[in-house]
Amino acid sequence: MASTLFSPKFTLAIAAASALWIMLASGEDHAVKAVGADEALAKLKAGNERFTSQPASKGRPNAARRAEVAQTQHPFAVIVACSDSRTAPELVFDQNIGDLFVIRVAGNLVDDYGMGSIEYAVEHLGARLIVVLGHERCGAVKAALAAPTAPGHIGALVRDIQPAVQATADKAGDKLALTVHANATAVAAKIWKEAHLGELASEVKVVTGYYDLDSGVVEWG
Numbered sequence: 001m002a003s004t005l006f007s008p009k010f011t012l013a014i015a016a017a018s019a020l021w022i023m024l025a026s027g028e029d030h031a032v033k034a035v036g037a038d039e040a041l042a043k044l045k046a047g048n049e050r051f052t053s054q055p056a057s058k059g060r061p062n063a064a065r066r067a068e069v070a071q072t073q074h075p076f077a078v079i080v081a082c083s084d085s086r087t088a089p090e091l092v093f094d095q096n097i098g099d100l101f102v103i104r105v106a107g108n109l110v111d112d113y114g115m116g117s118i119e120y121a122v123e124h125l126g127a128r129l130i131v132v133l134g135h136e137r138c139g140a141v142k143a144a145l146a147a148p149t150a151p152g153h154i155g156a157l158v159r160d161i162q163p164a165v166q167a168t169a170d171k172a173g174d175k176l177a178l179t180v181h182a183n184a185t186a187v188a189a190k191i192w193k194e195a196h197l198g199e200l201a202s203e204v205k206v207v208t209g210y211y212d213l214d215s216g217v218v219e220w221g
């Protein structure tokens with residue numbers, strides 16, 4: 001389909017994509033003053049404390065905050081969370097729009113898209129803390145414990161959680177909770193090993209958390 005590939009429309013699309021990439025890769029992004037990993041973790045801990053101790057959040061999006069971040073974003077942390085509807089990081093950490101760069105996949109897994117998103121957030125947006133957030137009674141981990149295969153694309157999820165299943169095979173206790181922890185640890189290790197962070201790696205921390213659906217508390221690994 002050469003005629004399609006070289007159509008004016010396609011050429012325009014390539015030009016636009018190139019311009020975007022040049023913009024993203026420009027030195028301007030590196031001028032961002034990053035929030036350090038330790039400070040970012042303290043902000044998340046304080047946010048979760050607010051979430052669990054106060055009857056309502058004060059951090060919901062509003063017009064002023066929307067305007068503040070409409071043109072640029074400097075999220076202070078990357079959160080790799082499960083798609084589970086009860087674990088929205090912005091809510092459980094009591095943060096606003098523009099605060100967190102969130103990757104959500106069932107079982108809080110990271111594929112190439114997720115890894116690229118992490119690299120982008122660190123290199124171009126100034127994030128220095130990466131949190132892998134597992135949670136109580138995770139359905140994806142439960143499915144992976146039940147069987148190593150599953151129909152359709154769910155099979156990919158249970159397949160990639162198997163290392164955690166194997167890691168807890170001989171352990172006594174709450175098997176689901178143990179495997180959720182092991183999975184978050186494995187994903188964090190994968191990020192640390194595979195993410196291309198360059199010289200920024202010395203500033204980056206990767207930590208794990210475990211969200212308790214009943215209490216709302218995040219335990220830190």
Ligand SMILES: [Zn+2]
Binds near residue numbers: 082084140
């Ligand atoms: Zn889950």
